Amino acid sequence: MNKNSYNKIVEQWQEVRDTAEINTPILEFAKKLPHHSQVLDIGCGTGKPIAAFLASKEFYVTGIDVAEKMIEKALEFHLDNSEFINIDFQHFETPKKFDGIIAWDSLFHLPKEAQLDVYDKIADLLKPNGYFMFTHGTIDIEHTNPMFGENFYYSSLEKNKVLQLIHKAGMELIKTWENFKEGKDERDWIVLARKAL
Numbered sequence: 001m002n003k004n005s006y007n008k009i010v011e012q013w014q015e016v017r018d019t020a021e022i023n024t025p026i027l028e029f030a031k032k033l034p035h036h037s038q039v040l041d042i043g044c045g046t047g048k049p050i051a052a053f054l055a056s057k058e059f060y061v062t063g064i065d066v067a068e069k070m071i072e073k074a075l076e077f078h079l080d081n082s083e084f085i086n087i088d089f090q091h092f093e094t095p096k097k098f099d100g101i102i103a104w105d106s107l108f109h110l111p112k113e114a115q116l117d118v119y120d121k122i123a124d125l126l127k128p129n130g131y132f133m134f135t136h137g138t139i140d141i142e143h144t145n146p147m148f149g150e151n152f153y154y155s156s157l158e159k160n161k162v163l164q165l166i167h168k169a170g171m172e173l174i175k176t177w178e179n180f181k182e183g184k185d186e187r188d189w190i191v192l193a194r195k196a197l
């Protein structure tokens, strides 16, 4: 459902995100990464504004997205030191290890049952001491919601369950932002975690 829906709304999505601000948690995430870091952007959308911001900081960015129209749009921008791959994160495999991984407004599109395994997969993709930033809900829920006239599937685990899974995957919590508000942007929960050395 989400792949088809995002393919249909790519123009509206670009309009909304093209000139969006980079929220301060993302600035904090970027500051923690070493020069020329390898960064994975899961559910990168059109690549704007997040992958474009990361590329502007001279990181090597890999953006992945399940919706091919999003990836086509991201490729149109010819961002420096970036690659964009059309794939479902659940099927993504690479020998690369990343200094940083960001999943901004994308984990909540994974099927509910996949929510249990995602942190092990992320930890495996990170280098020791690598950082992971993601947005998330705070309650256990599964629902569909319309956006730009299309339906989208969402799921989320309860906050404490997520914290347990992060810990089990060998990551420590660095910082969280709850009920985050900045300009027009609002997020229930933003998490920054780090893989152990």
Ligand SMILES: C[S@@+](CC[C@H](N)C(=O)[O-])C[C@H]1O[C@@H](n2cnc3c(N)ncnc32)[C@H](O)[C@@H]1O
Residues within 6 Å of the ligand: 002, 003, 006, 017, 042, 043, 044, 045, 046, 048, 049, 050, 064, 065, 066, 067, 070, 087, 088, 089, 090, 103, 104, 105, 106, 109, 110
């Ligand atoms: C709400 S948008 C966020 C896009 C981007 N992170 C941003 O900040 O503008 C969610 C994105 O996640 C992608 N997505 C959803 N499920 C995915 C999956 N299983 N694997 C990869 N990408 C996925 C969608 O196609 C969409 O582009």
